[in-house]
Each structure stands twice: as structure tokens, then as C-alpha cells.
Amino acid sequence: MGLCARLGNDSWKYPTILLCIYGFFTYMRPSEPFLTPYLTGPVHNLTLEQVTNFVFPVWTYSYLAILFPVFLLTDYLRYKPVIILQGLSYIICWVLLLFARGVPAMQGLEFMYGVVTATEIAYFSYIYSVVDTEHYQKVTSYCRSITLVGYTIASVLGQLLVSFAGVSYFYLNVISLISVFIGFVSSLVLPMPNKSMFFHKKMMGEAVDGSSEDPKVASNNPEVPNAESEAEASNKTSGLNFFKVLWLLCKDLKNCYSSMQLLYWSLWWALATAGYNQVINYVQILWEHVEPAQNSTIYNGGVEAISTFLGALTSFSVGYVKVNWESSGELALAIFSAVSAGSLFLMDYSINIWMCYAGYLIFKSSYMLLITIATFQIAVNLSMERYALMFGMNTFVALALQTIMTIIVVDGRGLGLDIITQFLVYGSYFAVIAGIFFIRSLYVLITYHKKKQKQNLQEQEINPETPL
Secondary structure, three states: OHHHHHHHHOOOHHHHHHHHHHHHHHHOOOOHHHHHHHHHOOOOOOOHHHHHHHHOHHHHHHHHHHHHHHHHHHHHOOOHHHHHHHHHHHHHHHHHHHHOOOHHHHHHHHHHHHHHHHOHHHHHHHHHHOOOHHHHHHHHHHHHHHHHHHHHHHHHHHHHHHHHOOOOHHHHHHHHHHHHHHHHHHHHOOOOOOOOOOOOOOOEOEOOOOOOOOHHHHHHOOOOOOHHHHHHHHHHHHHHHHHHHHHHHHHHHHHHOOOHHHHHHHHHHHHHHHHHHHHHHHHHHHHHHHOOOOOOOOOHHHHHHHHHHHHHHHHHHHHHOOOOHHHHHHHHHHHHHHHHHHHHHHHHHOOOHHHHHHHHHHHHHHHHHHHHHHHHHHHOOOOHHHHHHHHHHHHHHHHHHHHHHHHHHHOOOOOOOOHHHHHHHHHHHHHHHHHHHHHHHHHHHHHHHHHHHHHHHHHHHHOOOOOO
């Protein structure tokens, strides 16, 4: 009773704690680093070619198809129903993984995982609708950190159970199913928000168009309202409000991308995220090719845990680096994109699994560092609503690029390249990104230098005693 009273006094704590519980258990999936060995092992008995060319591509296609409508519905339905849908989708994924067999069943699994990833936006947006602005920084830190903690603990647990207890991949998936089920239960008791960022900015009880009814007018009106006509009017108003919001979103997008600096940061975000998702999606195939799980003990879980920790560490370090990102940002994007390209080439040409693991650690850390910088640079120049909108659009563009890459490079109906050639393409892709932003950085540095020279000359004219 005392705890409930204390939580009631601090209204932001209760939904934050519930959302953190949800985030921890839905990310605490110890089987995930071992997905490819499980699918190609004796339980499912799929070939690497089936997994690579016919199963995994379905996730990319479904994610792209679902993302935009989910982005709008998440805000329109006020987050909680979409979080519940995500929790239910997690359960369906692991039920299929445990008990369904064959390529079509695993394609169904990948479709449901597309629903999971598309609805993730609800998890990261929900908290802003139920807490005051003064708590945003704190709750954002909690909700994002807990997912990293859950994923890291899951990776370590999975590796320990496989290496030292000899637990099969099947039972790792049983543990994952139990964990996501607990997360689903916690989502059911989340408070329902009264507002959202776009469609429900006003508190409940006000009219949809933002106006409220005058009580004097209401008291002087003797007519009994018709329930059916009220419902019809409400539906029409909601429909008009929906299209009005869409129109305003389009205008906001135009304003967001009118800034050249934000445009180039967003361009890098979309290009790099498309490549990153491809690498993350197919890296276990490469590991399985270099060192088949049936031949020796694999350490995918340990590598994922270390990479997540290094990613969190590099992301955290951004807050303490004093750099003029306006003049040096594009150069940083070019340098670390080149590092990413080099790490992918290292993975591709390595015949040693440990060198392959090392390349992956470098690649993931570089991406996490840069995506944190890009996120900060975009967020610092935008309101929360516009940031959410730009984040959604950048993600959509990234998925469109990833889909094109999947159709051409991976899908069996396209080129259907083997995994070694695929990673050669991915390394070359990041090399092209590095080249684009290296050229852009030269232009920015030259322009910045000329601007400084002009300022110095103006100061010299105003005050001749000032040295150049």
C-alpha cells in the first residue's frame, strides 16, 4: 500500500517501471544469437541457402510494408494497443519457431517479426504521452538502457547455457518464449494515454477540433441530442482531422528537410541504417559459413554481448566529446563509414572465426557511435513531434533501400548471391558512403574556412589593430 501511494505521488514512475519491465523481458531472448544454427540444425533442418535466400528476406519486405501504416496507427490509437500487438507478435514468433516446420512456416515467422520491429516505435514513443516534459531525459535514458541490459544479459545467458550446460537451442527458445510472454502480460497493465504527439494533442474531454463546448449554450439548449447523428458527426470530424494531420505532417517534413545540414545527416542515417540492417540480418549466416556450429562450440552469444556493451560505451562517450559537428560532422561520417567498410572486408576475407568476430565488433561499435551523433544532431534542431516524424521517415527510406538491396543481392528471385559475395557488396556499399561524405566534408571544410576568413577580414576592417 505504501509503495502504491509513493508511486501515485510520482505519476511518471509507475508507467516508466512497467515499460522498463516490458522492454527488459521482450529483449531478454537468449536464443536470438543462435537463430541460424537452430534453423539449420536437426530441429528445422533447413539449408543455409533456404535461410538466406527465401526466409530472411521476408522480414525486410514485411517491415517495409507495415512501417508506414503502423507509424500513423501508433499515434492514432495512442500507443498502448500497438505495444500489446507487439507483445502478442513476439509470442507468435516464438511459438512458430518452436513448433512449426518448413520454409513457409519460417516465412510466416519472419512476417510476424516484421510486425514486431515495425511496432517498436510505440515502445519508444509511449512514455512521452504519460509523463511531463521535465522527465523526458530521465525516462528516455531508462527505457533505452533497459533494452541494452536485457539484450546483453540474454546473450551472456545463452552463451553460458550452450558452452557450459550443454543446453540445446530448442530450450533456449523455450526460455525466450517465457520471457516475451512475461513482457506481454506487463503491457496489458500499462496506463492508457489521454494524448499523443499528432492526433490527440488535446486532453480527452475536449472536442476533436480543439474547441470546447460553452456550458451556457449547453444549458440553454432544450433539445435532446440524437445519439446516431452525434456518432456520425464524430466520425466525419475524426476523418477530417485524420487527413488534416496527414497534410500537416507533409508540410512538416518539407520544413525538416529544407535544412541542408539535417538533409545530409538524414541521408547518412538512411544509407548506413540500410546497410547495418543487412549486416545484422545475415551475419550469422557468414559465421555459420566460416565455422559451422555442428563442428565446434560457437560464441555468437558472447560476441553479441560484447558488441552491445561496446556500442553502449561508444554511444555514451559521444556526450563527452567536444567537437564542432557543424564543420567536422561530415568528415566523421566519412572516416567511420570507411572503418565500417574495412571491418566488413575483414569479415569477408577472413577464414578465422575470431577475425570475423573482431570485424563485427568494430563494425557495430562504429555504427552505434555515428548513429548516436546523427540522432543528437537531428534532435537538437527539432521539436519532439518533428523529431519523431523525421525518425520515422528516415527509417522508412532506410527500409526502402534495404528492400532494393535484398531483392537484388539476396533474394533467390534476384541474383541470390552467396554469403561471401554478399558481404563483399556490403563492404563496397559502405566504401561508397565513405566516398560521398568525404567529398561532402571537403566542401564543408572549405566553405567553413572561407567563412572564417571573411569574418576575420570584417573584424580587421572594424578594428585595424586586431591581428588576422
